[in-house]
Amino acid sequence: MSAFLRLEGLVKRFDAVLAVNEVSLSLERGEMLALLGPSGSGKTTTLRLLAGFESPDAGRVIVDGEDVTRVEPVARRFGMVFQHYALFPHLDVGENVAFGLESAGVRGDELHTRVARALGLVDLAGYERRRVGQLSGGQQQRVALARALAPEPRVLLLDEPLSNLDPTLRERTRREIRELIRRVGITTVLVTHEQDEAFDLGDRVAVLRSGRLEQVGTPEELYSAPANRFVGGFVGRSSTLDVIVVHAGPDATRVNIEGVEWTVETAPGVPPPAAGAAVMLVRPESLRVTAPGAGALTATVTARRFVGPSALLTLRTERGTLVEAAAPPAAARVGEVVGVLLSRRNGAGVHLFQGEQA
Amino acid sequence: MTTRLRRSWPAVGLLLVLVWLIVYPIALVLLEGLRGPDGWGLHYVRIFLERPTEWSALWGSLWISLASVALSAAIGLPLAFLFARYDFPGVRVLGTVVALPAVLPPLVGVLAFLFLYGETGFVSLLLQKVFGLQEAPWRLQGAGAVLLVHAYSMYVYFYLFTRAALASLDASLLEAAASLGARKWRAVRRVVLPQLYPAIGGAALLTFMTSLGSFSAPYIFGGGFRVMTTQIVATRLNGDNELAMVETISLTLLALLALAVLRGTHAPDTPAGGRKGVAPARVVIRSRKARLGLAGLAWGLAALLLLPHLTLLLVSFVPAGTWTVEPVPPVYTLGNYVTLLHDPVRARPLVNSLWLATAATAVAVAVSIAAGVLSVRRRVRGGRVIEALLALPWAVPGTVFAIAIATAFSVNAPWAGRVILVGTIWILPLAYLVRNLPITSRAVLAGFRGLDPSLDEAAASLGAGRARALRRVTLPLLRPALLAGASLAFVTAFGDFVTSIMLYTYDTRPVSLEILSSLRQADVGVAAAYGVVLMLVSAAVFAVGADSGSAG
Numbered sequence: 001m002s003a004f005l006r007l008e009g010l011v012k013r014f015d016a017v018l019a020v021n022e023v024s025l026s027l028e029r030g031e032m033l034a035l036l037g038p039s040g041s042g043k044t045t046t047l048r049l050l051a052g053f054e055s056p057d058a059g060r061v062i063v064d065g066e067d068v069t070r071v072e073p074v075a076r077r078f079g080m081v082f083q084h085y086a087l088f089p090h091l092d093v094g095e096n097v098a099f100g101l102e103s104a105g106v107r108g109d110e111l112h113t114r115v116a117r118a119l120g121l122v123d124l125a126g127y128e129r130r131r132v133g134q135l136s137g138g139q140q141q142r143v144a145l146a147r148a149l150a151p152e153p154r155v156l157l158l159d160e161p162l163s164n165l166d167p168t169l170r171e172r173t174r175r176e177i178r179e180l181i182r183r184v185g186i187t188t189v190l191v192t193h194e195q196d197e198a199f200d201l202g203d204r205v206a207v208l209r210s211g212r213l214e215q216v217g218t219p220e221e222l223y224s225a226p227a228n229r230f231v232g233g234f235v236g237r238s239s240t241l242d243v244i245v246v247h248a249g250p251d252a253t254r255v256n257i258e259g260v261e262w263t264v265e266t267a268p269g270v271p272p273p274a275a276g277a278a279v280m281l282v283r284p285e286s287l288r289v290t291a292p293g294a295g296a297l298t299a300t301v302t303a304r305r306f307v308g309p310s311a312l313l314t315l316r317t318e319r320g321t322l323v324e325a326a327a328p329p330a331a332a333r334v335g336e337v338v339g340v341l342l343s344r345r346n347g348a349g350v351h352l353f354q355g356e357q358a
Numbered sequence: 359m360t361t362r363l364r365r366s367w368p369a370v371g372l373l374l375v376l377v378w379l380i381v382y383p384i385a386l387v388l389l390e391g392l393r394g395p396d397g398w399g400l401h402y403v404r405i406f407l408e409r410p411t412e413w414s415a416l417w418g419s420l421w422i423s424l425a426s427v428a429l430s431a432a433i434g435l436p437l438a439f440l441f442a443r444y445d446f447p448g449v450r451v452l453g454t455v456v457a458l459p460a461v462l463p464p465l466v467g468v469l470a471f472l473f474l475y476g477e478t479g480f481v482s483l484l485l486q487k488v489f490g491l492q493e494a495p496w497r498l499q500g501a502g503a504v505l506l507v508h509a510y511s512m513y514v515y516f517y518l519f520t521r522a523a524l525a526s527l528d529a530s531l532l533e534a535a536a537s538l539g540a541r542k543w544r545a546v547r548r549v550v551l552p553q554l555y556p557a558i559g560g561a562a563l564l565t566f567m568t569s570l571g572s573f574s575a576p577y578i579f580g581g582g583f584r585v586m587t588t589q590i591v592a593t594r595l596n597g598d599n600e601l602a603m604v605e606t607i608s609l610t611l612l613a614l615l616a617l618a619v620l621r622g623t624h625a626p627d628t629p630a631g632g633r634k635g636v637a638p639a640r641v642v643i644r645s646r647k648a649r650l651g652l653a654g655l656a657w658g659l660a661a662l663l664l665l666p667h668l669t670l671l672l673v674s675f676v677p678a679g680t681w682t683v684e685p686v687p688p689v690y691t692l693g694n695y696v697t698l699l700h701d702p703v704r705a706r707p708l709v710n711s712l713w714l715a716t717a718a719t720a721v722a723v724a725v726s727i728a729a730g731v732l733s734v735r736r737r738v739r740g741g742r743v744i745e746a747l748l749a750l751p752w753a754v755p756g757t758v759f760a761i762a763i764a765t766a767f768s769v770n771a772p773w774a775g776r777v778i779l780v781g782t783i784w785i786l787p788l789a790y791l792v793r794n795l796p797i798t799s800r801a802v803l804a805g806f807r808g809l810d811p812s813l814d815e816a817a818a819s820l821g822a823g824r825a826r827a828l829r830r831v832t833l834p835l836l837r838p839a840l841l842a843g844a845s846l847a848f849v850t851a852f853g854d855f856v857t858s859i860m861l862y863t864y865d866t867r868p869v870s871l872e873i874l875s876s877l878r879q880a881d882v883g884v885a886a887a888y889g890v891v892l893m894l895v896s897a898a899v900f901a902v903g904a905d906s907g908s909a910g
Binding site for chain 2: 051052053072073074075076077078079080082083084086087088089090099100103104147148151157
C-alpha cells in the first residue's frame, strides 16, 4: 500500500543551524503520527515545512501522489491548529469557522450548514454568535479544530495541541481529540514534547533530536526496542549505567557493573553486543530492591516517591551513580542501604548500547 | 527562529520612493550650502561661522529646548503622580482636562496666549485695572514668553507618558519590594523610578525635538530673541538662499546630535499587550481637609489650564470692530462663524486644510501599511532601512524639511528626480506627507509588531490569499493602531504652520496662514473662530483615536 503523505529527505537550515536534517517519514491515509522531541529538536519546523510556512532547502513533501513542496500554504489544503489557536479575535465563532469555507467559495445556505456541522463535530453546536474571547481555553481549542476541519483539508496538523490547557483538562481533551480524529478519519501529524501525549494520540511516534529523526515506530516498539540511548531515555522512565560486557551469548549477556555481575536477557531480534564498554539503560520496573549481599549492587536510598500502588526509589550507588527502581511502598526507607538486582524477566526493560557514553 | 531576509521588488520600490522624498531633498540642501559664489566651497559656511547672530540663534534654539524640557518635566511629572496615584473628588475628569493643551495646535495656542496675556490680553488688562497701572504689567515677548508657551503645551508629553507608565506598573512588584523589606521611599527609588525611565526619557526626547523645531511661538513672541527656525525664515526672506541652507544644515546637525545623545535614555517601545499584573491601587486621601485642599488645588489648576481654550471661544464670538477699549468685549454674536461658512474666501482655507490633511494622512497610512507588511510581516531585506527612513523626518525640524522640499522641487530636471512643484497645489500635501510618515508609521509598525504572526498563517492555511488575509484579518486587527496613527497625523497636518508658511500658495492657503493674516488685519474674532475650529477638530479626532485605542 503506498503512503498517503510522504516527507522525503527534508532539510531546513536557519543561518548556521540545521533545524531539520534529512527527515523522511510516510503516513498511511487516516494515520495519526506524533512528532516527539525536546525543544530545538526540529519538530515544529518539520510541521511548518509540512504546512508550507517554511520552504525546505532540500527534500519533498508529497500528498496523495502530488508534490506540494513548492505549493503555497494557501493552496495546500492542509488544516492547522496552532499552539495558541490563532483564532481571529475580531470575528465570532461562526465567522472563524466559516473563514476557510469562504476562501473555498462556499456561500449561502451551504456555508451555514457546514459551519453548523463543523461546530457540531466538536460539541459546540449553537455557539456561532459567541465572541472568541468569551470561550474557555478548551472551547477555544475546539473552535480551532472545527475551523481547521471545516474546509475538509487533506491533512490535519496540530502544533502542541494540549500545551495551552489546564493540566486537569488535558487528559479529557486528549481523549476527545483522539475520538474526533478517528471519527473524521483524517491523516494527522501532531507535534508534542510530552511523551504521554505522543503515545496516547499517535498510531506511530517519530522521535526527533537536533533535527534528526532518531526512530519512528508504534509506542510499543519505541518502549521495548529503542534504537538508541536517546530514544530509550526520552521515552518512559529509565536510568543509565556504565557497564562492561563480559560475555555475550545468544540468550543472555553477562555485564559487569561497578564490580557486580548481572545477567541480561537478550531481546529477540537484537544482535548480541560485543565485549567491552557499553551503556545500560534500565527501566525502574526491571530492577528490584533487596537486602545488600553478594550479586547485588549496594546503594543508598536518597528519595522515595509514591506512584500509585508502588514506590519509585532513587538510589545512589557506591560510585555515585543515581538509579531509579520501582519497589513495594514498604521496601525501604530514605537513608537505608539496600542491594539492587535485575528482575528475573528483564528483557523488555533493559537495553545495552555501545559506542555511546553515559 | 532566526531572521530570514527575502528579496522583494516592492520593498526596493518603497525604499527608492522614501530616499527620493526624505533623504534626497536634505542631501540637496547640503550640496547647496557647500556652493560658493564661484563654484564649490565653504564660502557661506565661513559667513555663517563668522556671524555672532547665527551663533546666538543656534544657542537660543539649544537652551530654549533644554529649558523647555526642564520646565515641562517640572510641571508634568508631579501632575502624573498626582493623577495616577491619588484619589480625590474629580480625579478622573481633571485627569483628562490636564491633557487638554494637546488639542491646541501650536499657532492656536500662541493665539490664545496673546488674547490672555498679551499687552491687551484679559489678564493683563485685569491686573492693570486692579492695581491702577499706567500700562500692561508685562510684555509677552522674548525668551520668557516662548518658554511659557512651550511649557504649557509640552508638559503634556511628560504627563501622559509618565501617567501611562505608572498605570501599567505591576502592583505585585511593589508588594515584592515591601516583602523584601524596602521602605516606601526606597521602593519608589529602586522599583518605581527605574520602570519610569523609558517613559520619562521618551517624553524628554519628544519635548526637546518639538521645542527645537518650534516655530509659531518664537515667530510671534520672539521679538529680539532669535532661534534657528525663525532665523532660517528671516534669512530666506532676505534672499540669502545659500546662507539659509547652511543654517538649515546647522539645525539638522543639532537635531541629530540631540537624538544621538538622548537616544540612550529612550528605551524601545514596550510590546503591545505586554502589560501584566494589576496596577497599584490609588492612594485614598482620608483627611477631609487634605482632600478638599487637594481637590481645590486641582480644580484651580484645571481652570488655569483651560483659560486659553475659553478665551479663544469667547473672542470667537466678538464681531469685528466692536471691541476697542473695554476690558471685556461688549458684543457677542455668531457672526464670525457665519462668515467662515458663507464667505467663499473665508471658507476656502478650511476646505484646503481639510483636503490637504486628509490626502497626506491617507497616503501616509498606506505607506505605513506597506512598510509594515514588508518589514514586519515578510521581513524583507532592507526592512530596517525602510523603518529608519520613515522615522527620520521626526528627527528633522519642520522648517528644515520645508526648505529641503522647496529646494528639491523648484527645479525641472526629471533625469535627476526633480520636478517643479513649488507654487503648485502639490507641494503642501507632499510636505505634509513627509511630516506625517514618522507619526503614522510609528503607530502602524507597533501595531504590526503586536499582531500574532500565526493569525496570518492561520488565514493562509485556511486558503485566504494575501489580499484577503490583509482585508479580513490584518487590517481589522490593526484598526486601533491605524486610527491612532492617522488621527495624530491628521491633527498635525490640519493645524500645520511651520511648513505651510514656507510652501503655501494662494490656492492652497491653510487655516494657520489665514489665522495669521486675520490677526495682522486686527480681525481677532475671525482668527479666534478659526482657532476654535482647529481646536474642536483636533479634540474630536483625538477622541476617536483614543476611543478606538481603548476598545482595541
